[in-house]
Amino acid sequence: MILITGATGFLGSALCSNLLEENIDFIPVVRHESSEIDNRFVIKDINKNTNWNLSQLHVDVVVHTAARVHVMNDLSGDPQSDFDKINLYGTLKLAQDCIKNKVKRFIFISTIKVNGETSEENPFDEKDEPSPVDPYGKSKHKAEIELKKLCETSEMELVIIRPPLVYGPNVKGNFSLLIKAVRWRMPFPFLNITNHRSLVSVYNLVDLIRCCISHPSPLNDTFLVADDEDVSIVYLVNEIGRALGKRVFLFPFPKSLLEQIFILFKRKDQLDRLIGDLSVNIDFTKQTLNWEPKYSMADSLKKMFSTNQ
Secondary structure (H helix, E strand, C coil): CEEEECCCCHHHHHHHHHHHHCCCCEEEEECCCCCCCCCCEECCCCCCCCCCCHHHCCCCEEEECCCCCCCCCCCCCCHHHHHHHHHHHHHHHHHHHHHHCCCCEEEEECCHHHCCCCCCCCCECCCCCCCCCCHHHHHHHHHHHHHHHHHHCCCCEEEEEECCEEECCCCCHHHHHHHHHHHCCCEECCCCCCCCECEEEHHHHHHHHHHHHHCCCCCCEEEECCCCCCECHHHHHHHHHHHHCCCCEECCCCHHHHHHHHHHCCCHHHHHHHHCCECECCHHHHHHHCCCCCCCHHHHHHHHHHHCC
16 A cells, blocks of 8 residues: 555655556655545645554555645745755654555655755766755755665665656645746746756656555665756747747847846845756666656647646
């Protein structure tokens, strides 16, 4: 049996939908009794004291997608503590309960932010020294470290997946803003930007997770994931426009001046995520798992907008 945490979240809901389509049995973990998901298992709060009651569920594989995710303009008085509560201590409590109940494989959805914010000269890979910057990335990095310690002395396999920005139906953040801007026919000052960025569609990420769930070989590794093509901001907005059937308006604008404007409005981090470089090398993932991304960006965007974006 497969247990999916965060079953109503962006990634968790996509994974659950995929499993339903394939008639694969799973148990979705939700936060509210009122959830309409069938066969649901309610956990109201994830922290160091959560009682998962796994002994009654007979679980073989856990896919842990639930997390406090990165948010722009976090108003928390102590964001690191808030991220650690769920992403570190809540994760460790779940893993400890999994070990006690002889779960065979624990799949932890981490983030490429563990590697860092920008990939300068070379693409990130699984061998890089971690260099998280923000509280979200740091909480996931600490969770990875502690999970490895736990699993070293147990028979439970640990699979860590680090995705970059994930896009799909109901995506939020910068990707959602780009979609709205294309729909509103807003001009983009990016024509002279030549960055390289790895993204991953939720469809490719779900497919990788499915591969990790059913892979017959023992797995105790960290896998980076991305679509099979790096994109520039110019390519990205053009592909969004093509998928939406909208003409995209791009014009050149000095990058240094653009940065100054975003700094003035305290949005420099947001700009960096649009025009900065963040490339991911997924060769190890492909070779180890015998896996390839199924969907191109064009295919993913077409599928995404045909759903309900």
